[in-house]
Amino acid sequence: MPVTIQDVAREAGVSVSTVSRAFTVPEMVRDETRHHVLETAERLGYRPNRAARGLITGKTGNLGVIIPDLSNPFFPSVLKGVQARAREADYAVFLADCDENATEEIALVQAMAKQVDGVILCSSRMSAAQLERVVGTTSLVFINRQVGQQPAVLMDAAGGMRQAVDHLAALGHRKIAYLSGPRASWSNRERRRGLRRAARQDLEIVELGPFAPRFDGGPHAADLAIAEGVTAIIAYNDLMALGVMSRLADRGVSVPTQMSVVGFDDIPMAGMATPPLTTVSMQNERAGRAAVDLLVSLLTVTGAEAGDLRRELECQLIVRASTAVPPDPTGR
Amino acid sequence: MPVTIQDVAREAGVSVSTVSRAFTVPEMVRDETRHHVLETAERLGYRPNRAARGLITGKTGNLGVIIPDLSNPFFPSVLKGVQARAREADYAVFLADCDENATEEIALVQAMAKQVDGVILCSSRMSAAQLERVVGTTSLVFINRQVGQQPAVLMDAAGGMRQAVDHLAALGHRKIAYLSGPRASWSNRERRRGLRRAARQDLEIVELGPFAPRFDGGPHAADLAIAEGVTAIIAYNDLMALGVMSRLADRGVSVPTQMSVVGFDDIPMAGMATPPLTTVSMQNERAGRAAVDLLVSLLTVTGAEAGDLRRELECQLIVRASTAVPPDPTGR
């Protein structure tokens, strides 16, 4: 049923080699012949079988992406970037969701290895030791995780954190809470690092947590923050920030009048919240695109692969309506 | 570098056929031999090359999913279901985002066709005529779209609409607005159909739109609804409903005290909004799983494929905090 290269060859009255070449090395076949072949192929609806091609060339034209959890809106947005760029580069993409499970993640990399030219590991949940095991299995590009000299696209979370802190300080906040994400999370460590670096003389920063990096983690975190008497909250991520805002609303604490809230990630939802959430954008889609670019160049450059295998994306504070000057402590 | 079946055969001191059989028809090889083979394979880290296998068996072990837009949170959630079920059934999944573009969608189906055993078309944007062209290219399963006798998992949107209307009527609303989605959308037609069927004597329903089925579509829609003097709004989808709520908040109309709002889809965001959005859940993840089930059975049953190639999922109204009794018209 499916039309093969043989069919085209027979129909066009040439050998399969010629048909093959008409597609892969067009300049090697006479114009007249090539047109004829291409036209017959078109007419028959022939499309080369990538698997068969891959068998011999060793390249599949596919790439894989592994993400921790599709239901965290952060990931679909970087996925969107990966997707778009991959298509432009004529790659198909395999997607896998490892359900926040490192073991599963390893298995997925290994399962994919044979079918792809490389895989993009997004916010990998693997431990350093586990990563050892998969490095080398196939070409890897990391997003949001630095591991040795592996190619990676990183977000300057520390810089983003500084922007957030500066923003709040400028508004006049003097006591700020950071609601921490999972201890084991690389991103969380990065953000805390940025936080400590951004701290200044006139600022008191209290670190709470860890909390679940989801909406449900927010309410509990909010209560603790209120108890600490801070006037502003920086959450590990937007999901949590949204949970915080929801709890604050329930408790009658108005945002941003009585409490300022800042998130991280700039998930689409952030701008739709009430009030729209001030957050640190990681340029998710661009990160996805950059990862594909990195992978593709990794795959095509033969020798001197010493190019910049690392791309660092700026973070950007998006000021929306969840932050404002703190309530006047004198009660005026 | 990659270990092939030959390597295993050599190492185990048997022929490739035996290794192959040890994996695919274990009962055909003597226990002792099989153990030995499997063990050597394990030790060498052998994993069969699916592409090569596919070449001969005609099955790839892959399936494709095409969705209109990853940034609409509805799709990641069904994708999550597809993903999960696919892995259970030992299928890998190709993902493609067609950017709401029907032409692109066709191209994607055709590009995928050779590499997958079947594809799942989620809320396809293709016209009936365009669909003609792809049906037959490969095994197809539709989600959220009925096309001829093609296998599909449908959501009973009409039923969901009835629930929404009944809910509002029961609360005492008498004038309700439906904010329509894109005219060409199959889902929108279904929802309108349900709406008309659910209409009753004592209810005035005004249909507005069409609006962009996104957050940005909401504000404009909200203004029109307010002008119509309705007490409740049913939006084409949650995204739009969120946009409506945001606008209402800006205009000082409080939800649900002065205006009730109902959405469609139950995207994760819905429960996190303030107030949490009452919405019609489509059981997104289950839909994704069901689609895979359908596809797999379509692929495995040989002859009597006359099984139920259609799965209809119930919709379910999730009552949250965006709906309440209408303001008392007498002003009491």
Added chain:
DNA sequence: TGAAACTCTGCAATCCTTTGCAAAAATCGT
């Protein structure tokens, strides 16, 4: 002990393309 009946294993063809090498065809210079 030997023929019959199985159970296991190996050979070789096959799936669809690509590609090195050699044959055929076209082009060129004189």
Added chain:
DNA sequence: ACGATTTTTGCAAAGGATTGCAGAGTTTCA
């Protein structure tokens, strides 16, 4: 018009796995 080049084309092997068929090995039974 003819040999020397250069361009085009075709043959056949290869890539990793599956599978029909037949040979080898084992068991059964008389």
